[in-house]
Amino acid sequence: MRCFICEQPATDVPETQGGRLVNCSDCGWYKISGTALHLMQVHVRVFNVPRSRDWLDLQRTNGIAQPLIQGDTNLWD
Numbered sequence: 001m002r003c004f005i006c007e008q009p010a011t012d013v014p015e016t017q018g019g020r021l022v023n024c025s026d027c028g029w030y031k032i033s034g035t036a037l038h039l040m041q042v043h044v045r046v047f048n049v050p051r052s053r054d055w056l057d058l059q060r061t062n063g064i065a066q067p068l069i070q071g072d073t074n075l076w077d
Ligand SMILES: [Zn+2]
Pocket: 003, 004, 005, 006, 007, 008, 010, 024, 025, 026, 027, 028
């Protein structure tokens, strides 16, 4: 698959309720909820890559190794 954030080749594992656990070489490990994926598909939304990576870094600094991107997270362009 391709990373939902930066579209580089990445691996993913299905999570509960339609979400995914993604491992991207550039964005690292993160989770994305089924709701966020649905929003991406229905509203053709794309992530702001620098802001998303900054947010992921901040979550990891706070001790969350696999931050969860939810539908209401303000990381869209
Ligand atoms: Zn990525």
